[in-house]
Amino acid sequence: MNYEALRAVFRRTNALLGTDWSMHDLRHTAALRMSRDKRLTLRDVQTILGHAHLGTTADVYLVEEEEQVIARVQEYLADREERAKRPAPSAAAAGYEASDLAVLFGGGQS
Incomplete structure (x- = not known):
């Protein structure tokens, strides 16, 4: 289908539905x-859109719905709280002597 044929389809469809869609609207979607x-x-x-500058693409298409942002932040906060509840790994479990870590972090020798 060539450009003019597709435009004719859009004109007929828009007239039938009472809309004002364009081929550019499809590209944007x-x-x-x-x-x-x-x-x-x-x-x-x-690259697909043929934009010369990445900023053009980012400015127009890096748009997120507020609900998605809120859901991600809630997930992040819940995960952070869950991590905080977990006990910190012991020095021995990490393979270090507690006395070495005390010296390293300024606690003196124990």
Whole structure:
């Protein structure tokens, strides 16, 4: 399908649905989806879109929904709290003599 044929499809569809979608809207939607796909880097998306500068791609497509950011922060905080509850590994378990660590960290010899 050539460019004019696709534009005609959009005109007919927009008239039928009462919308105002364009081929650029499809490009933008595809780019947003690609930028959120963990298998693609932002550099990959830049290359696909043909942007000369990575900043152009980042400024437009590194947009996250507030709910996603909040969910990640909550997950981070919950994980941090869980790690804080775990006992610190002992010096012996790490393979060091407690007296050596005391000297190293300024506690003197024990």
